[in-house]
Amino acid sequence: MNNHIKVGMLGIGNIGKGTYLALEMNHDKILDTTGFDIEIVRILNRSPEKDRGIDIPKEKYTPDVREILEDPEIDIVVELIGGIEPATEYMAEAIRNGKSVVTANKAAIAANGKYLAELAQEHHVLLRFEAAVAGGIPILTSLTTALLSNRFSEVHGILNGTTNYILTQMSEYGKDYDEVLKDAQRKGFAEADPTADVEGLDAANKLSILISLIFGMGIAPDKIPTQGITSIGLEDINYAKEAGYSIKLLASAKESDGKMSCSVEPTMLRKNHPIASVSNEFNAVFVKGNAVDNLMFYGRGAGPLPTGSAVLGDIIGIARKLGKASAYDIVPQLRYDAKLELNVDAESKYYVRMTVAERPGVLGKITTLFGYYDISVEAIQQKAPYESNGERVATLIFILFEVGRSKLKYALDEALKLDTTKSIDNIIRVEE
Template sequence: MKEYKEIQVALLGLGTVGLGVYKVLQMQKEEMQHKIGTEIKIKKILVRNLEKAAGKIEDASVLTNNWQEIVNDDKIQIVIEVMGGMEPARTYIMEAMQAGKQVVTANKDLIAADGKELMDQAKKSGCDLLFEAAVAGAIPIIRPLKQCLAGNHLSEIMGIVNGTTNFILTKMAQDGMEFEEALALATELGYAEADPTADIEGLDAGRKVAIMASIAFNSRVTFDDVYTEGITKITASDIRYAKEIGSVIKLLGVARNTPEGIEVRVHPMLIPERHPLASVNDSFNAVFVHGDAVDDAMFYGRGAGELPTASAVVGDIFDIARNLQYECCGRISCTCYKQLPIKAMDDICSKYFLRMLVENEPGVLAAVTAVFGDRKVSIEQIIQKKKIGELAEIVVITEKVKERHVKDSLKAFEEMTAVKKVSSVIRVYGE
């Protein structure tokens, strides 16, 4: 065992997460020796604007805008990337590992797209590349999937992995808000970015699902493999109908390992009120895992924010600090040793909730059900409760059917004069 009085690190970025990491390391200063047998010292912080960053921390002498001062410093052993984005973050991480430095990152965009190349370099360099904070903020999920649950064949991961959309849907359900009103509140409270596209269109969750699926099923899944659909079309009416049938609507990331291939998708879904994920509200996240030995397990907590995300980053830093002292860095490398196919979205089976406006005349319901029947879509339930002007609003809930057959039905409805509008199409959770 090597004994270190201190381990020197460099922090790339001093935004929300970077400042959180700085604060948590300060908060842990007195206990580091007891927890990891050494002290973590921030030697350099890479920023774009030195003057702006100087007002955020106690000792501005650690600030630099020159990457070479970090990568060429042999005393810096760990590089912590919390800049975000693809470049220059990707170049910095690759160059850090090529220089023999260990790396911690919170960069889901990068891991979801280029995880294989990064992990290959980590293995080649004998380095740790840890990214617990890339998926669900403070919630430990990467390490459990790679280590604690390694004795399982995992078949399903399903979760709420975006706090912004969960906050919006919670406000719509609890306060009767429409989507735009709830989004405005989320922006005002700081849950949503000025440009919320990545959150509300499901892109952020899609990247996280790609990462979790790769690890859980030991086969490479990239963001491009993930079907993504956001919550912008969800209305207060959909929320009310869901409640009437004992369900709630959540934006879920779903990954399943099936005999036909891996299903990876993000979309709104009706789930029963009794399901554990149904009670996960506001900006909280939760990940539900099923394995052959563990059966069901759920991980719950804060999915984003300055200190929750920093908690995961610092956990990785501490892990690497222990590895450095026992000279065992790089012991857990890429776990994607399989090459499983990705299942086409058209072949995935789900139940569906469809809300439609139709002419309020005899025979229309029979015509609608005939369209479904001709296209192999079985109906579980039809609800007709109200009129909108001269039109009737109906809700159809199907049995479990293939996506392609629902699409075929929707095309047929476009040509029917009696069907004026298909207002909503939302998948329904089913075993």
């Protein structure tokens, strides 16, 4: 059973629930792909009576953190309490007891990452925190594996979903800050006390971690020049739009000539910058490496399941380093044994362009024919007719609702047999 990975989890809030659910959903896939049988064996929960809307066997709960930190059976402790203390002390205690640690806690890592990293090194255990920066986006893993061969000169991120949601809604619907904030709070995208988000402190914690990773430089979050979004008015947003910019709360760090500059602040970005079009609660991280050049990651920076995905990724990464079941790791990528059927006739919307004789009744013939094949038409456009080989012809463009490829082909073969159809000029799939 050396591929049985026993996890103790501190905290069962949103991220804890997301991690538990993501493991329930994908336990078998992970086992199948890596050989690791991951189990969350114990969960710190000081209010076990509280209904958390998730079905977890009561016997996994303990109100006593010692039962996790000191359990010799537990391989990995996942810290999801949040805040600097007691989270840091719990992680340190787990490390001292020979356990590897996974955390989603940006504040604790930004404040005490150096201390915890050195402690882990001393005790020959591992420390991972992918979920602490940009939620489900695998930025830390990528920077420290596939992209490690680069020197990076800059990083820019939309690292806070709440503020990006607010700025997007202000820009798209012309609503002012207070109105959008209240709406975000109702929808659960902003907390009752939104200070850490809207003042940029959350993003500064994450940027501090990225700076350490990318530039090898320690800078405390409160030393990063930080400006929130509370002063952004509709005047600013409208001016930016007119001038071809988007305003984003950007966390940035740049190096040049041995100097590193950084900030978290509202920034006008040209509309054609890949980050400018990242909207609502989505996050993005843009880096520029000296080999890989420009690279951007886009995804969900928060939410129970996306963050749970990152926590589980770290657990798997640690299990691999622990050398358990490593035979599965030689070529984990390629598999050919799925019991999937190939669907050669998946349905899709389609765009069809054809040339027809410009005569009364032509359109009716074709739409009747589509109807016969049970193909619905979403839109039709007829372009100005022109002369071709002594005959008046016109271009017809159809957008067709979902239809299988082969049925569409039969129908268009029939359409081509009509004496009024000159040619089928193009067929392009449409993806919403």
